Amino acid sequence: MDIETVLPSWDGELCSVRFDPETGAWFVIAVHSTRLGPASGGTRAMVYPSVGDAVADATRLAAAMTTKMAVAGLPMGGGKSVIALPAPRAALDGDRWRRILRFHAAKVQQLGGTYITGLDIGTSSADMDVLRETTPWAFGRSAATGGPGSGAPATALGVFAAARAAVAEAGLGDGDGGVAGLRILVQGLGAVGARVAELAAEAGAELLVADVDAERCAPAAARGVRVVPPSEVTRTRCDVLMPCATGGLIDGRVARTLPCAVVAGAANNQLADAEAALVLSRRGIIYAPDFVANAGGAIHLVGREVLGWTEDQVTQRTLQIGQTLRSVFADARTHGTTPEQAAHDLAARHLADAA
Ligand code: NAI
Ligand code: PHE
Numbered sequence: 254m255d256i257e258t259v260l261p262s263w264d265g266e267l268c269s270v271r272f273d274p275e276t277g278a279w280f281v282i283a284v285h286s287t288r289l290g291p292a293s294g295g296t297r298a299m300v301y302p303s304v305g306d307a308v309a310d311a312t313r314l315a316a317a318m319t320t321k322m323a324v325a326g327l328p329m330g331g332g333k334s335v336i337a338l339p340a341p342r343a344a345l346d347g348d349r350w351r352r353i354l355r356f357h358a359a360k361v362q363q364l365g366g367t368y369i370t371g372l373d374i375g376t377s378s379a380d381m382d383v384l385r386e387t388t389p390w391a392f393g394r395s396a397a398t399g400g401p402g403s404g405a406p407a408t409a410l411g412v413f414a415a416a417r418a419a420v421a422e423a424g425l426g427d428g429d430g431g432v433a434g435l436r437i438l439v440q441g442l443g444a445v446g447a448r449v450a451e452l453a454a455e456a457g458a459e460l461l462v463a464d465v466d467a468e469r470c471a472p473a474a475a476r477g478v479r480v481v482p483p484s485e486v487t488r489t490r491c492d493v494l495m496p497c498a499t500g501g502l503i504d505g506r507v508a509r510t511l512p513c514a515v516v517a518g519a520a521n522n523q524l525a526d527a528e529a530a531l532v533l534s535r536r537g538i539i540y541a542p543d544f545v546a547n548a549g550g551a552i553h554l555v556g557r558e559v560l561g562w563t564e565d566q567v568t569q570r571t572l573q574i575g576q577t578l579r580s581v582f583a584d585a586r587t588h589g590t591t592p593e594q595a596a597h598d599l600a601a602r603h604l605a606d607a608a
Pocket of ligand 1: 373375
């Protein structure tokens with residue numbers, strides 16, 4: 254993918270792309286919208302096939318953050334940054350990684366608070382501590398430095414509440430969101446997925462897991478949990494598929510044969526194309542729009558750092574994701590549309606009110 258094909262079709266406010274010859278990393282900051290407040294969204298650090306792919310990811314993810322903040326009723330806009338690494342993070346020595354973080358922090362600082370970053374795939378609270386040495390515009394510092402830490406546990410809680418709402422909508426289980434006895438497949442056992450898997454097991458579900466990193470599956474496998482090869486995730490029969498890895502898992506073609514009743518997960522941008530939502534809906538598969546389901550991390554970070562909420566308030570607000578989804582599903586039924594569209598319409602109403 255090249256930048257010339259990505260940017261002309263993007264409706265965001267700003268996209269900065271920089272290269273640091275010393276580390277060989279590319280830095281993309283995408284500010285999609287500041288209508289509701291400063292643009293916010295995490296920093297994703299990983300290897301991309303090309304800088305164009307990094308720009309495409311950053312711009313799409315930033316747009317999703319605008320919608321996420323609007324649906325969650327948070328006073329923030331949508332942004333995202335991507336660091337396209339020259340090699341996998343594990344292969345970079347400490348000095349090079351620190352230099353990469355410093356370079357990124359300087360770019361965030363130059364935006365003067367228009368964009369506030371935070372954690373995402375490939376970055377941690379310890380990394381936010383490093384960014385904060387250069388810029389105040391980073392959410393999710395470690396507790397040791399007085400910050401609120403990672404939002405991953407809150408994200409997992411919200412995703413699980415979303416799955417329960419979707420299960421009830423599908424008429425599965427006890428009809429009230431109970432998942433006991435249901436077969437739940439969690440894809441990606443990282444910061445969020447590992448906790449989601451625990452919640453599913455604690456609730457009595459039959460758990461299946463998949464991760465490209467076999468070590469992440471080892472503890473579950475040792476407890477007798479079935480491990481599914483990553484390439485088989487979209488072909489494995491289950492009641493609830495929970496994508497908690499990277500985005501783009503389900504396109505229209507995959508949606509036509511997906512053998513599950515519910516899709517509800519943490520990954521941003523799970524649907525790879527517009528057709529996917531339509532096909533899922535036509536097949537009666539209940540899809541919990543990702544930007545609604547995974548708002549717990551944003552609620553945690555913005556709640557703690559901007560709104561001064563306690564942990565308890567964050568938890569209560571995160572659990573409301575289940576209620577929000579129930580009304581999204583009801584709207585979709587009333588208007589004969591997909592939950593994805595109904596949730597986008599809800600975000601558009603919030604954005605229009607703000608204007
Ligand atoms: P993470 O980097 O801690 O975990 C991702 C996991 O997915 C890793 O274990 C990785 O090995 C695995 N993985 C990657 N590709 C895979 C594949 N093709 N098949 C199976 N496993 C694969 O990331 P984290 O923080 O758990 O986030 C997961 C997803 O949720 C990401 O898409 C992120 O953007 C999204 N998200 C995270 C939030 C948070 O609070 N951390 C908030 C909202 C969304
Ligand atoms: N990256 C996470 C998300 O996609 C958490 C996050 C939210 C980071 C808001 C920064 C700001 O929701």
